[in-house]
Amino acid sequence: MSKEIVLTGITTTGTPHLGNYVGAIRPAIEASRNQDVQSFYFLADYHSLIKCHDPERVNHSSMEVAAAWLALGLDADNAIFYRQSDIPEILELTWILTCMTAKGLMNRAHAYKAAVADNETAGSRDPDQGISMGLFSYPILMAADILMFKARKVPVGRDQVQHIEMARDIALRFNHHFGDLLVPPEAVVDENTAVLTGLDGRKMSKSYNNTIPLFLPEKNLRKLIMKIKTDTSPPEAPKDPESSSLFSLYQAFAGAQAVADMRRRYAQGISWGEMKQILFETINAVLSEPRKRYQELTADPAYIESVLRQGARRAREYSLPFLASIRHATGIRPIGG
Numbered sequence: 001m002s003k004e005i006v007l008t009g010i011t012t013t014g015t016p017h018l019g020n021y022v023g024a025i026r027p028a029i030e031a032s033r034n035q036d037v038q039s040f041y042f043l044a045d046y047h048s049l050i051k052c053h054d055p056e057r058v059n060h061s062s063m064e065v066a067a068a069w070l071a072l073g074l075d076a077d078n079a080i081f082y083r084q085s086d087i088p089e090i091l092e093l094t095w096i097l098t099c100m101t102a103k104g105l106m107n108r109a110h111a112y113k114a115a116v117a118d119n120e121t122a123g124s125r126d127p128d129q130g131i132s133m134g135l136f137s138y139p140i141l142m143a144a145d146i147l148m149f150k151a152r153k154v155p156v157g158r159d160q161v162q163h164i165e166m167a168r169d170i171a172l173r174f175n176h177h178f179g180d181l182l183v184p185p186e187a188v189v190d191e192n193t194a195v196l197t198g199l200d201g202r203k204m205s206k207s208y209n210n211t212i213p214l215f216l217p218e219k220n221l222r223k224l225i226m227k228i229k230t231d232t233s234p235p236e237a238p239k240d241p242e243s244s245s246l247f248s249l250y251q252a253f254a255g256a257q258a259v260a261d262m263r264r265r266y267a268q269g270i271s272w273g274e275m276k277q278i279l280f281e282t283i284n285a286v287l288s289e290p291r292k293r294y295q296e297l298t299a300d301p302a303y304i305e306s307v308l309r310q311g312a313r314r315a316r317e318y319s320l321p322f323l324a325s326i327r328h329a330t331g332i333r334p335i336g337g
């Protein structure tokens with residue numbers, strides 16, 4: 001029996017933070033240990049060009065993301081871990097799919113619509129001001145990422161569900177014209193993964209600039225945790241765990257028993273200062289080993305590079321023959337072939 005294929009991409013802009021860990025990295029690493037699935041995890045570096053035109057940042061972020069996944073325990077012999085730009089077949093497939101995608105479908109993409117709406121609010125005369133074709137056709141590149149490896153299951157955040165549905169539409173349209181080659185994928189949104197709150201009480205996200213980077217030195221981690229916003233209730237007052245960002249962070253890192261105990265302490269009244277200290281110790285205990293490995297890894301970029309190249313070699317065992325059959329189906333083949 002062939003293994004089920006699970007695939008997901010990580011856009012390489014910015015430094016991985018606690019929210020990425022809890023929402024994406026940790027569940028993906030756990031899933032990759034399941035011997036019944038073949039996971040494909042990749043650095044979506046071509047996606048990062050859509051938003052980021054700073055070469056150093058693009059390059060550095062790929063390194064940080066790769067090192068973070070490895071430091072946190074991704075087994076790259078088991079999962080196929082690669083860099084999108086090392087698989088040229090993905091871009092060839094992107095063009096073929098672009099020719100099978102209705103422009104009207106892309107007009108409906110949330111990211112594009114949001115950019116147009118921003119222009120309208122700003123009173124711009126051109127609704128497409130500052131919008132690149134990369135942003136506009138971003139879902140097609142994502143469809144190619146997925147369809148190239150026949151992934152049925154794509155674990156993503158809720159904001160990406162529309163893109164998976166588009167990949168499905170595109171696959172079905174291709175299949176209708178050229179035969180059943182592509183596997184229509186499905187989004188998997190895990191209702192149980194925690195959405196972390198950030199320093200200011202909103203969802204932890206790099207767009208809000210409220211994140212706690214994963215591999216800060218211990219001292220800086222402590223400092224940032226001490227900065228998390230709380231209300232002004234006095235130390236002894238009973239507190240509501242459900243509305244407390246400190247508690248929600250704690251829940252994402254502590255075991256079930258510890259969380260239940262903490263709930264009791266909230267009811268009795270725990271001071272925010274003490275809670276912050278406990279939270280720091282809890283998070284730090286989870287991260288201190290990975291932090292060491294992360295430092296060793298980033299000191300050895302050649303090693304990270306070799307892991308990614310190895311992943312690319314394995315990925316291309318799938319993508320090369322599959323692209324050949326896709327090209328053949330569309331008539332892109334030797335004269336008389």
Ligand code: TRP
Nearest residue numbers: 008009010011044047142145146
């Ligand atoms: N666009 C996704 C994000 O921003 C990342 C991504 C790129 C992806 N290609 C993918 C996710 C393919 C799943 C499958 O989160």
